[in-house]
Amino acid sequence: GAVVSQHPSWVICKSGTSVKIECRSLDFQATTMFWYRQFPKQSLMLMATSNEGSKATYEQGVEKDKFLINHASLTLSTLTVTSAHPEDSSFYICSARGGPGELFFGEGSRLTVL
């Protein structure tokens, strides 16, 4: 079956540094990928929709300059948390749309900012 891979699965960084998280569709092409952030009570908030070859569509309240999303190819989307601060510590998950009605999730990336 289709697989979506995220890397790294766990990252610790110092405050003020930038961190890049990759999301890859391993056996299918994904023109659309989604990035989520986990909040208390386990809900995953949609941050942005990443479209291959065009700018990402950000949800209301998500800082575009803070969370840079690049979807340079049909199998790779990246989320860069710029100038990370402790409040950015969270669990980030990506998903990729396969065929109609299909949505595949990555394993998530745990970011801890010291």
Add this chain to the structure above:
Amino acid sequence: AQKITQTQPGMFVQEKEAVTLDCTYDTSDPSYGLFWYKQPSSGEMIFLIYQGSYDQQNATEGRYSLNFQKARKSANLVISASQLGDSAMYFCAMRYYGQNFVFGPGTRLSVLP
């Protein structure tokens, strides 16, 4: 490898009736957690219910209950008294040691008036 299976790509239920969404999982880890999420058209993933692998009783949250059968490795979601607002995608997920998630393919539930 851990895996989640949801065999029902789509389900229909009449308003006010109960519906069961199937979820089976495969893991060799003794410690894990099982989650159900609802994804409305807005795209966010709304947490519904959680069941730990060592929990003795089935989890319940309002109209949601989880039919946890550990020996069969199944964690079916039961929604009682369906409402039109329950129409959405539903994802079963497992979180195992290392805090990674494995999601199922999802079930699209349509509640009919």
